[in-house]
Amino acid sequence: MVVNQNLLCCNTDCNPLITGSMMVDRELFVSAPGKVILHGEHAVVHGKVALAVGLNLRTFLRLRPGKDNGTVEINLPNIGTKLTWKISDLQALVPSFHNSPESKPLGPSPEQLDFLKTFAGFSNGTTDTESLAVLAFLYLYLSICGQALPSLEIVVWSQLPTGAGLGSSAAYSVSIAAALLATSGKISIPAQENIRWTQAELTLINSWAFQGEKVIHGNPSGVDNAVGTWGGALRFQAGEINPIERVPVLEILLTNTCVPRSTKTLVAGVKDKLLKFPGIMEPVLSSINAISEECQRVLQAGVEGLTIEQYSVLEELIDINQHHLNVIGVGHPSLDRLCQATTSHGLHSKLTGAGGGGCAITLLRPDIEPSVVDAVKQELSAYGYQCWRTSIGAPGVSLHSSSMLPEDVTRSFNKA
Numbered sequence: 001m002v003v004n005q006n007l008l009c010c011n012t013d014c015n016p017l018i019t020g021s022m023m024v025d026r027e028l029f030v031s032a033p034g035k036v037i038l039h040g041e042h043a044v045v046h047g048k049v050a051l052a053v054g055l056n057l058r059t060f061l062r063l064r065p066g067k068d069n070g071t072v073e074i075n076l077p078n079i080g081t082k083l084t085w086k087i088s089d090l091q092a093l094v095p096s097f098h099n100s101p102e103s104k105p106l107g108p109s110p111e112q113l114d115f116l117k118t119f120a121g122f123s124n125g126t127t128d129t130e131s132l133a134v135l136a137f138l139y140l141y142l143s144i145c146g147q148a149l150p151s152l153e154i155v156v157w158s159q160l161p162t163g164a165g166l167g168s169s170a171a172y173s174v175s176i177a178a179a180l181l182a183t184s185g186k187i188s189i190p191a192q193e194n195i196r197w198t199q200a201e202l203t204l205i206n207s208w209a210f211q212g213e214k215v216i217h218g219n220p221s222g223v224d225n226a227v228g229t230w231g232g233a234l235r236f237q238a239g240e241i242n243p244i245e246r247v248p249v250l251e252i253l254l255t256n257t258c259v260p261r262s263t264k265t266l267v268a269g270v271k272d273k274l275l276k277f278p279g280i281m282e283p284v285l286s287s288i289n290a291i292s293e294e295c296q297r298v299l300q301a302g303v304e305g306l307t308i309e310q311y312s313v314l315e316e317l318i319d320i321n322q323h324h325l326n327v328i329g330v331g332h333p334s335l336d337r338l339c340q341a342t343t344s345h346g347l348h349s350k351l352t353g354a355g356g357g358g359c360a361i362t363l364l365r366p367d368i369e370p371s372v373v374d375a376v377k378q379e380l381s382a383y384g385y386q387c388w389r390t391s392i393g394a395p396g397v398s399l400h401s402s403s404m405l406p407e408d409v410t411r412s413f414n415k416a
């Protein structure tokens with residue numbers, strides 16, 4: 001399946017799915033998974049292959065009709081932001097969005113981005129304007145296609161640590177895109193919990209989420225929002241998304257070093273190094289590409305259950321890729337400490353996401369002694385790291401009824 005994430009028109013004649021007007025007459029719950037990149041982070045920004053899987057930690061969004069007083073009420077407890085926009089203030093931004101020629105890819109132009117961040121910063125007064133800029137951007141584009149700007153109340157709460165390499169920015173963008181597309185009638189609102197959106201609708205959600213990622217990441221590859229949309233396991237290269245239908249169950253230890261870092265800054269640093277040392281960096285990125293290809297081959301060969309030899313190959317690929325990620329400049333002493341700790345117990349780890357701190361994954365063989373996992377978790381926790389033993393391959397963006405939400409989510413929404 002080939003998906004072009006860039007070209008996206010806003011009016012109805014080129015997007016048959018864009019019909020109807022913003023119908024905010026009901027409460028809506030949407031969620032999208034975080035992600036783990038098995039191999040290919042950073043290289044994927046430069047056209048190489050990445051393998052990514054949905055994670056069973058999700059971001060949840062509740063959208064309700066507004067109080068009809070011409071406002072958009074926003075509550076983002078994960079970043080401590082709660083505020084109300086007057087729609088009349090947003091209205092002032094609309095002309096700059098109307099002027100975008102239809103043929104242009106719909107990512108925010110530099111002028112629009114300045115508008116959005118100034119508006120977000122002005123209304124919010126904190127540093128994290130990216131989240132609000134994503135929301136304002138998608139709200140304006142998904143509302144102004146010939147319709148009025150509706151009053152809304154939006155709460156977003158995530159089980160994911162933000163800024164840790166687990167694709168929280170993508171899960172956030174996918175959730176907002178799906179909710180606004182659904183309430184503006186551009187995609188359906190499935191009647192039951194287990195009915196998924198169509199491929200065409202998922203492609204539309206993904207394309208808008210990709211625009212949201214551009215606001216946060218600057219120069220995203222699109223792999224994160226693709227996994228947030230489709231979930232499961234997928235191969236991603238240069239905008240081409242190929243779900244990997246069947247992969248063996250992989251158990252991993254997911255560790256958050258809790259070292260904060262900015263994906264945008266790390267991605268820009270790799271680009272600078274590539275421009276400075278093309279002859280050195282290109283072969284490293286090509287080698288990471290080969291690691292992704294080999295990993296996919298092994299996973300698909302072992303779909304009925306990986307052999308000991310196949311696990312050994314997966315472990316070698318993890319070690320080689322982690323070294324490459326250090327070479328391209330996205331390692332961190334906290335990740336080195338993590339790798340030394342797991343290696344001392346015969347396990348193999350690599351960073352996941354943008355690196356520079358954040359999260360890492362450690363591959364667990366099915367026959368691993370629980371005492372070994374406990375010893376590793378104890379050692380890593382002593383460094384102040386957080387560890388989850390988890391499996392991967394969670395479902396993509398989903399619609400929920402309020403009665404089917406996880407308890408922690410319901411509690412957080414009620415508290416919000």
Ligand SMILES: Nc1ncnc2c1ncn2[C@@H]1O[C@H](COP(=O)(O)OP(=O)(O)O)[C@@H](O)[C@H]1O
Pocket residue numbers: 059076077078079128130131156157158161162163164165166167168169170172216217261262263264353354
């Ligand atoms: N639940 C959330 N609420 C509000 N903003 C969020 C949320 N999750 C992510 N974000 C936005 O995404 C940014 C983190 O994105 P990024 O640096 O790409 O890290 P990652 O995608 O690895 O978590 C946050 O600074 C914030 O702007």
Ligand SMILES: C[C@@](O)(CCOP(=O)(O)O)CC(=O)O
Pocket residue numbers: 040041042043044045164165166167168169217219220221222223224263267352353354355
């Ligand atoms: C580093 C990169 O490959 C993945 C970024 O993941 P995260 O935002 O750190 O979760 C960037 C990208 O693919 O857009």
Ligand SMILES: [Mg+2]
Pocket residue numbers: 167168169170217224263
């Ligand atoms: Mg991100």
